[in-house]
Amino acid sequence: NAGVTQTPKFQVLKTGQSMTLQCAQDMNHNSMYWYRQDPGMGLRLIYYSASEGTTDKGEVPNGYNVSRLNKREFSLRLESAAPSQTSVYFCATDTGTSNTEAFFGQGTRLTVV
Amino acid sequence: GDSVTQMEGPVTLSEEAFLTINCTYTATGYPSLFWYVQYPGEGLQLLLKATKADDKGSNKGFEATYRKETTSFHLEKGSVQVSDSAVYFCALSLKTYSGGGADGLTFGKGTHLIIQP
Numbered sequence: 001n002a003g004v005t006q007t008p009k010f011q012v013l014k015t016g017q018s019m020t021l022q023c024a025q026d027m028n029h030n031s032m033y034w035y036r037q038d039p040g041m042g043l044r045l046i047y048y049s050a051s052e053g054t055t056d057k058g059e060v061p062n063g064y065n066v067s068r069l070n071k072r073e074f075s076l077r078l079e080s081a082a083p084s085q086t087s088v089y090f091c092a093t094d095t096g097t098s099n100t101e102a103f104f105g106q107g108t109r110l111t112v113v
Numbered sequence: 114g115d116s117v118t119q120m121e122g123p124v125t126l127s128e129e130a131f132l133t134i135n136c137t138y139t140a141t142g143y144p145s146l147f148w149y150v151q152y153p154g155e156g157l158q159l160l161l162k163a164t165k166a167d168d169k170g171s172n173k174g175f176e177a178t179y180r181k182e183t184t185s186f187h188l189e190k191g192s193v194q195v196s197d198s199a200v201y202f203c204a205l206s207l208k209t210y211s212g213g214g215a216d217g218l219t220f221g222k223g224t225h226l227i228i229q230p
Contacts, residue, residue, distance in 0.1 A: 031216065033216075033217050035217075040121075040222055041222060042117075042202060042220040042221055042222040042223050043157075043218070043220040044220075045217040048216050048217050050216055056216065058216075058217055090156055090157070092157075099145045099162065099164045099206075101147075101159045101162070102157075102159070102218060103158075104156035104157045104158065105156050106154075106156045107155075107156055
């Protein structure tokens with residue numbers, strides 16, 4: 001079992017370029033999340049999907065879009081990358097019920113120059 | 114809004130020292146509390162959790178007790194090892210048992226722990 005798989009692991013973009021971060025889980029979980037991790041800021045929620053077919057904004061959604069393609073896959077798109085979006089991005093998944101453990105991917109390190 | 118405050122590092126200790134990482138929270142509801150650990154180059158993984166007042170979570174020699182009266186969830190370990198060097202995150206969740214309520218985790222800023230041999 002791979003758990004939560006993110007691609008790519010590293011990416012460098014120029015300002016204004018677009019890209020999609022991919023996330024897939026094989027845990028049959030309902031809920032999926034995208035976080036960003038910045039030095040001194042901890043992790044902040046960008047978007048989440050409580051179940052297939054639904055998505056909602058988190059704390060820092062501006063500049064991002066998401067797609068819950070099916071139960072397994074949840075992608076994050078940057079339409080026009082900005083240097084402020086330089087960060088490490090984590091996808092996570094859980095069952096969607098209370099007290100549940102979240103499982104994280106290994107992260108995508110994105111640099112926007 | 115809901116928030117988690119934890120001591121910021123880096124925290125540097127010698128092997129076999131006693132560890133405490135403080136964590137306090139503010140929440141509008143009755144949260145579940147978690148400690149996650151991040152080893153270099155990896156994603157986060159759950160270290161321990163507690164879901165109600167006075168619960169004690171424990172794993173790998175680490176412990177934390179849910180203190181509602183002081184809104185705290187301090188992480189402790191009696192004797193740290195070099196392999197415990199990592200970043201530790203305190204987090205809360207306000208999801209209800211039915212799956213409703215706020216979604217996602219609210220994290221503290223993380224504490225970088227360095228254990229020297």
